[in-house]
Amino acid sequence: MYEINTWAWLSDLSRKYGKYINLSSVPSSEWDSIAYGFDAAWLMGVWERSPAGIAIANQNPGLLEDFRQALPDFRLDDNVGSPYCVRRYVVDQHLGGPEGLAVARSALSQRGMNLVLDWVPNHVAPDHPWVSECPEHFIQGSRDDIEKDPSSFMDVGGMVFARGRDPYFPAWPDVLQLNAFAPGLRQAAIETLSNIAQQCDGVRCDMAMLFLNPIFERTWGGRAGPRPATEYWTNVISTITEMHPGFLFIAEAYWDLEWELQQKGFDFCYDKRLYDRLEHSDAENIRLHLCADLAYQNKLLRFIENHDEPRAAATFSAAKLRTVELAIATLPGIKLFHEGQFEGRKIRLPVFLSRRPEEPVDEDLQQFSRKLMEITNRPVFREGEWSLCERIAWQDNVSFKNLVAWNWVKDEERYLVAVNFSDWPAQAQVLVSWTDLRDRTWQLMDALSGTTYERDGSAMSSLGLYVELGPWAYHLLQFVRMK
Numbered sequence: 001m002y003e004i005n006t007w008a009w010l011s012d013l014s015r016k017y018g019k020y021i022n023l024s025s026v027p028s029s030e031w032d033s034i035a036y037g038f039d040a041a042w043l044m045g046v047w048e049r050s051p052a053g054i055a056i057a058n059q060n061p062g063l064l065e066d067f068r069q070a071l072p073d074f075r076l077d078d079n080v081g082s083p084y085c086v087r088r089y090v091v092d093q094h095l096g097g098p099e100g101l102a103v104a105r106s107a108l109s110q111r112g113m114n115l116v117l118d119w120v121p122n123h124v125a126p127d128h129p130w131v132s133e134c135p136e137h138f139i140q141g142s143r144d145d146i147e148k149d150p151s152s153f154m155d156v157g158g159m160v161f162a163r164g165r166d167p168y169f170p171a172w173p174d175v176l177q178l179n180a181f182a183p184g185l186r187q188a189a190i191e192t193l194s195n196i197a198q199q200c201d202g203v204r205c206d207m208a209m210l211f212l213n214p215i216f217e218r219t220w221g222g223r224a225g226p227r228p229a230t231e232y233w234t235n236v237i238s239t240i241t242e243m244h245p246g247f248l249f250i251a252e253a254y255w256d257l258e259w260e261l262q263q264k265g266f267d268f269c270y271d272k273r274l275y276d277r278l279e280h281s282d283a284e285n286i287r288l289h290l291c292a293d294l295a296y297q298n299k300l301l302r303f304i305e306n307h308d309e310p311r312a313a314a315t316f317s318a319a320k321l322r323t324v325e326l327a328i329a330t331l332p333g334i335k336l337f338h339e340g341q342f343e344g345r346k347i348r349l350p351v352f353l354s355r356r357p358e359e360p361v362d363e364d365l366q367q368f369s370r371k372l373m374e375i376t377n378r379p380v381f382r383e384g385e386w387s388l389c390e391r392i393a394w395q396d397n398v399s400f401k402n403l404v405a406w407n408w409v410k411d412e413e414r415y416l417v418a419v420n421f422s423d424w425p426a427q428a429q430v431l432v433s434w435t436d437l438r439d440r441t442w443q444l445m446d447a448l449s450g451t452t453y454e455r456d457g458s459a460m461s462s463l464g465l466y467v468e469l470g471p472w473a474y475h476l477l478q479f480v481r482m483k
Contacts, residue, residue, distance in 0.1 A: 001040045001116065003306055004339045006095060007080060011355040022096030023104040035111040037373035038337075042116040042204055044307060045083030045351060046101060048092045050125030053085035053174040057352055060173065066350050071357055080354040083118065084206055085125045085174045089192050091199075101199055114201035116250065119193060121232070122210045123164030123175035126156050130188065131176060135159055137185045139177040139223050166210065167219040180216040180232050181224040189232075190239050197240060202248030208233070208266065209257040237265035250301060250334075262299050268334050271300040278304065278324045279315060283402045283421035286327075290388050290406065294332065302328045303336040307351055312338075313362065314346040319472040322368055323419055326448075326474050329376045330408070330417045332386045342369035368448070375447050375476065384410030392429035392464050400428035403469060407432055415447070416477045420469035429464030434479075437461040441482040448476050 006023075013021045013030060021027075023046075034041065057063050057079055067074045080094075081087075091101045105115045124130060130137050139162040146153040146160050152171045153160050163171035164178075171177075178185060196203060209215055211232045216224060237249050251261045251269040258269040277286050290297070304324050305312040312321055328335055344362025375381075386408055393400035402422035408415045414434060420426040437457035444453040444465075455465065467475065 001042055001301075001334055001336050002034055002038045002339065003042045003044055003336060004034070005307060005349065005351070005356075006043045006045050007083075007354050008349060008356045009339060010095060015355075022094070023091075023100035024096045025100075026104065026107065028107070031107045031111060034339075035108075035113060036370065037377040038113055040114040040116050040201070041108055042336075043101075043104065044118060044204075046091050046095055046117060047083065047086045048088045048090050049081030049083065050085045050087040050127055050174070051081070052127040053087075053125050054079055054081040054352075056126075056174040057081065063350070063352070067353060070347050070349050071353055071355070074353075078354050079352050082174060082352050084120050084123075084351070086120055087125045087127055088129065089196060098199065105200065114248075115199075116202045116204055116248070117196060117200045118206060119196065119203040120206040121178070121180075121189065122207050123172070123177055125174065126154060126161075126176055128176075131156055131161070134184065134188065135161075137178055137182050137188060138162070139179045139220055141223075162220075162223070165219070166207065167215070177220075179220075179224055180211045180213070181226065181228055186232060186235050189236055193236065193240050194243055197244040197247045201246075202250060202267075204250045204252065205266075206252050208251035208261055208269075209253050209255060212257065212260065212264075215257075231264055233261065233264040233266070241265070258300065259296060262296070266299070268299050268301045271302050271333065274300075274302060275304060275309070278327070278421075283404050283419075286421055287388070287404045290331070290404070294386065297332045300333040301336050302331050302333050303338070304328055305338045305341055306336060307338070307349075309348075311346045311348050312341055313344040313365070314348070317472070318365075321365070323421070323472045323474050325369065326372060326417070326476065327419055329372050330381060330406070330415075330476070335376075337369075342366050371448065378413065380408050380410040380413040380415060384408045384413070387433045389416070389433060390431040392431065394429075397427060399424060399426040402426040403428045403430075403467060405430045405467070407434070409434060412481070414479045416444075416465070416475065416479065418467045418469065418475045418477070420471060420473050423471045425468070425470050427466070427468045430467050431464045432460060432479075435461075443480045443482050444477045445480065446475055447478050448474075453477075454482070 010021055058076055091098050108115050141153040141160040141162055152163055154163055162177040164175035165171040213227050213231055217227050241247055248267045251266040253261050253269040254272050261269050274289055277289055344365045345359050349356045389405040389407060391400050391403055403420050403426040405418040438461045440457040442455050442457050444455055
């Protein structure tokens with residue numbers, strides 16, 4: 001899946017072609033350029049943004065400083081509002097409106113790609129129609145609350161509403177908190193999502209774990225009212241998928257709640273734990289993470305950057321960046337890549353901004369990434385069987401713990417991925433899980449470097465494949481039977 005910051009992307013295209021471009025007028029060559037190896041595009045931020053949210057953001061010194069850090073020539077009109085402060089679930093007219101989205105969806109479909117959009121269950125903008133039409137959908141407060149804690153409550157039209165929040169951080173100043181326990185909210189959400197489902201093939205659900213009953217009750221206590229007998233997500237997902245078979249639900253998820261959200265009906269959940277381990281932890285912790293049940297791993301979404309995280313090129317060294325990108329691309333589950341990741345962009349753009357600064361393209365990284373996408377678009381990486389490989393060490397060799405390996409097989413096509421997740425050389429005997437290696441000679445071709453090796457199948461089957469890798473080095477080895 002390829003995440004596109006829709007507003008900034010269209011601004012780039014408008015500058016490139018010297019004319020205003022929206023979703024209905026994107027040149028075919030631009031759609032072609034994002035179609036290599038992807039099954040879906042996530043057009044992040046297409047919904048109508050909130051004027052009230054923009055005004056609040058423009059009074060926030062911390063946000064304004066972030067804007068100027070990312071965009072040195074920032075002007076107030078560059079702030080078009082947060083895409084997660086939704087005024088209405090209608091495609092913003094500046095981006096082409098619903099008609100423009102339909103054109104974009106058709107262009108993607110012609111290239112074999114599905115369309116994913118956002119859904120924000122936890123909160124809406126202060127000027128969302130529900131605020132005046134259905135105030136019972138929200139967590140409400142009193143005049144006392146707003147006097148004691150104005151950062152957590154807001155007066156809208158003479159009524160006091162709680163601002164949206166994650167229980168571990170201060171409230172978000174530009175949104176109002178929906179009440180997951182409100183009797184009418186689920187039906188209102190289903191109606192909205194049913195409309196969305198007619199315009200795309202799936203939704204990425206922002207901060208999905210906040211609407212689990214135990215989490216919501218812990219966050220809001222008695223303000224939410226009695227806990228419902230059923231879960232919000234169980235009701236909403238089952239109803240929508242019955243109405244729109246095949247429609248996908250993807251959860252932004254944290255706090256080790258991925259499995260629980262999968263049980264509630266989500267098709268895929270963020271694997272933030274893997275991201276954190278790739279950034280901060282060692283190879284053994286990464287390997288242990290990959291020991292999880294395959295049915296669980298197949299429903300994870302793997303990434304090394306997205307709009308919430310720092311740019312990968314600014315986070316990882318050049319050598320490590322290629323290593324972790326290879327790892328993400330060859331693991332089971334959905335692989336999420338972020339627009340600009342392959343080009344080596346380093347500036348993380350606040351989602352409020354309509355444009356971004358120009359950055360030089362890292363042509364070596366771009367070439368590596370495109371080749372990697374071409375290789376991993378093969379059926380073996382999509383429909384094959386994945387398994388984690390055991391490693392064998394020998395006396396005085398502790399470096400084997402820095403090496404992690406896994407393999408893919410589909411019919412006669414098979415690959416072994418071996419990665420050194422460390423700053424030091426690593427060696428190990430890697431036990432490939434295939435049982436038909438014996439009594440044959442195999443050619444091992446590194447699909448990325450082109451280097452080839454010949455190995456005896458019987459030796460590999462009994463002793464394992466000897467692998468030696470320098471710091472942050474890797475193999476993507478295709479096994480071809482020679483005789």
